[in-house]
Amino acid sequence: MFSTIKNKFNKFDLDWRKSIENLDGSKKQFNSAKRHAFWIDHEFLRFFYHNQAEVAPGVFRSNQPSPERLNTWAKSGIKTVINLRGASNQGSYFLELQKCKDLGIKLIDHPLYATRLASSKELLGLADIFERVNYPILLHCKSGADRAGLASVMYHLVVLNTPFPIARKQLSLRFLHLKFSRSGILDFMLDTYEKEQKISGLSFRSWIKNKYDPNKLTKEYNKLIKYQNEKLDCILTSKQFSPSKEKNCNKIIDNILDNIKTLQLSPSVLEELVQKHYVENKKIVSLEGNLLRLAIDHKISRNEFIKFYIGNEINPNLKKFLVTNSLWKQFFAKNKDEFKNIRERLIEMSHKLGISAVSYTHLTLPTKA
Numbered sequence: 001m002f003s004t005i006k007n008k009f010n011k012f013d014l015d016w017r018k019s020i021e022n023l024d025g026s027k028k029q030f031n032s033a034k035r036h037a038f039w040i041d042h043e044f045l046r047f048f049y050h051n052q053a054e055v056a057p058g059v060f061r062s063n064q065p066s067p068e069r070l071n072t073w074a075k076s077g078i079k080t081v082i083n084l085r086g087a088s089n090q091g092s093y094f095l096e097l098q099k100c101k102d103l104g105i106k107l108i109d110h111p112l113y114a115t116r117l118a119s120s121k122e123l124l125g126l127a128d129i130f131e132r133v134n135y136p137i138l139l140h141c142k143s144g145a146d147r148a149g150l151a152s153v154m155y156h157l158v159v160l161n162t163p164f165p166i167a168r169k170q171l172s173l174r175f176l177h178l179k180f181s182r183s184g185i186l187d188f189m190l191d192t193y194e195k196e197q198k199i200s201g202l203s204f205r206s207w208i209k210n211k212y213d214p215n216k217l218t219k220e221y222n223k224l225i226k227y228q229n230e231k232l233d234c235i236l237t238s239k240q241f242s243p244s245k246e247k248n249c250n251k252i253i254d255n256i257l258d259n260i261k262t263l264q265l266s267p268s269v270l271e272e273l274v275q276k277h278y279v280e281n282k283k284i285v286s287l288e289g290n291l292l293r294l295a296i297d298h299k300i301s302r303n304e305f306i307k308f309y310i311g312n313e314i315n316p317n318l319k320k321f322l323v324t325n326s327l328w329k330q331f332f333a334k335n336k337d338e339f340k341n342i343r344e345r346l347i348e349m350s351h352k353l354g355i356s357a358v359s360y361t362h363l364t365l366p367t368k369a
Helices: 002-022 027-039 067-075 091-103 120-132 147-158 164-170 184-200 204-210 214-237 243-261 267-297 302-309 318-322 326-334 336-353 357-361
Strands: 053-056 059-062 080-083 106-109 137-140
Touching: 002 027, 027 091, 053 147, 059 147, 067 091, 080 091, 091 106, 120 147, 120 204, 137 147, 147 164, 147 184, 147 204, 164 184, 184 204, 184 214, 267 302, 267 336, 326 336
Parallel strands: 059 137, 080 106, 080 137
Antiparallel strands: 053 059
């Protein structure tokens, strides 16, 4: 069933991409673009939550705006929209292009990236755009979290000369930017600038022009990610994570947690974060619940399950440890495939989350100040 639905979406996407080879502005093409934006570009996720805010007087940010939201922005006086996704063959871009044209809003396509670093030319190009556009302006990417966040930081640093700690808040959890995700490379770039700025006093524009090396920064960031993955691999293979690495890793985690604790989250943002945590946590609990039911069916009590299993969920040597018990031995004999499948899914989720699935269930989310 899932495969059938996926194939239908893929066919719809392909048909749309073929149709835009001949743009005619017809109502049929407009409706097709609306459907493409809604389903393929996830407009349904942006229907109620716009992730929008005022960056500075005359400067606003948001996720991908729909035609209806562009009408609202036009009424508020927006003169320029800076599309940080760049021109594309997405239905949402077709709608944005047509609506901006109808409303007399200048649309500037200037792509940035969420999971890799832009070139010096691309960043300096955005700085130049800030100096020549007609205000008020709207900055947007797809989710309004990463690219819009970086562009907002740049506006504060390049145009307003805002102190770095204040400018930096534009790229934060408040706007659903997740430092632990692949977009953390943007934080790594800003962290590097902050360190060098304290020493050299260089402005952000000067640093980008004379010192910024995206290739070097990317290599250093990948080392950090490799270091974090190494700890997870040690857990999954029952190997010893060296004390020195453990100390450095804990230092990184403590620093991130300290930064999170300083955030003041709006109720809507907090609710979305809680929901994301709830969804992943529910998957883990569901998998472990299935395993518990199988154990109980084989006369293994709940207390026995908790005693021998909890805390060893992704321990690769768990099976060898548990076969010393006759009841567990019978369990493995009859449920080998089910046990293997659940364990593999827990390990897969651990890799996806960047920490063990067990640790994830114990995470404490930030609360409102």
